[in-house]
Amino acid sequence: MYWEKDLETLERDQLTALQLTRLRQTLAQASRGALYARRLEEAGLTPEALRCADDVRRIPLTEKQDLRDSYPFGLLCVDREQGIRLHSSSGTTGQPTVVVHNRHDLDSWANLVARSMYCAGVRSRDTFQNICGYGLFTGGLGFQYGAERLGCLTIPAGAGNTRRQVKILTDCGSTVIHAIPSYLPRLHQGMAEMGVAPGDTEVRIILTGAEPHSEGTRLRLQELFGVPVFNSYGLTEMNGPGVGFECEYQTGLHVWEDAFLLELLHPETLAPVAEGDIGEVVLTTLDRQAMPMLRYRTRDLARLLSGPCPCGRTHRRISRILGRSDDMVIIKGCNVFPVQIEQVLMRFPELGHDYLIRLISEEPGDQMRIDVEMRPEFFTDDWRALDGLCRRLAEAVCDEVLVTPKVKLVEPGSLPRADGKAIRVLDERIGS
Ligand code: AMP
Ligand code: ZN
16 A cells, blocks of 8 residues: 555654754755855744744745756755756746755655655555656656656656657556646647557556646547546656655645645735635755755645545645746736646547647737637537637636636647647737
């Protein structure tokens, strides 16, 4: 059932005691770096001053900007020669951010990914095909070392080249695959073009994550491939994959609380939100040496889920990521998250998987236009039927986000495709 039963099922009071011990160690470690040394001194905080894990709230928050300002090595808390790996976040704007790991950090990370995969049902007898970018992106090497630690026959397939992926998948009998959600329909399409039905393969588990996607998308993917699809959450600043993972019950993401101290804060007041309310995920590393992170504001929004999980793990669960505060679109005075729109689109069987939300300046005011793929089998030259579909779509989106979009149905494969994570919003408004 468990990769590390003792840790995964630790009683809550023991878990918080472990967190306090590790939080103190982390504080001591963090103060070896210039930025945290200064901040902790200003706040008058020493490891001994922390009396319980909740005292984490006395520590100042870390912003993405702090990492940018410290680029590349300003947050290093070990000698540079102890660092053995560097990863960088996939953000496309501004100064990149990097995270450096020492041997201990990589060891701990590999273990967390192994634990995560095990928790979703992956076992050492599995053949694991990792269909994502190897390089600075953490999904490649992160899963690679985790799967090796677990003992899987691990295939570092990398991203793209769908025909080759399908060939490896069928030739090697891969049983578990990992890919970002926006790529999985393309893989399925590639399989169909090569005459391979999912049922002809040995695949029994799909792991996906790294970008926002709705429950509707998961259900569609499960239907397409006929196997369970598990959500994986992580970010470079917290290693990468292996922060939160779904167990076989798919009841939300268990956050590994022996390694990360989890807070959900109101994005503006920064006060802890009530259980069940949407808050920004704020994380503190509890087992990292080279670059510990104290109260890092992820900008990811989620809910804390209450109640025990039938799997018996005691680590708390969060909902899937509902959006990022910096992905939020404000149009006609309404706050809209792309995933909310995706959730609506996925309810329409006539639609494919790809969509693009365009924000455009038009008289009399800004408009939201959704370009969305239509499934070929639903194409018709009956414009009234198509018009009716667009209208139903616009109404359904408006019910969800209070803005009526214009809807344009497009041919499958005609929307621009990103190499890595999908781009879902184009802001083409004047002045943006
Ligand atoms: P990066 O560090 O560049 O790989 O990006 C990390 C970000 O990807 C996170 O902060 C989230 O915004 C997003 N992300 C990662 N995993 C998920 C997931 N399972 N669902 C939604 N968003 C995710
Ligand atoms: Zn569980």
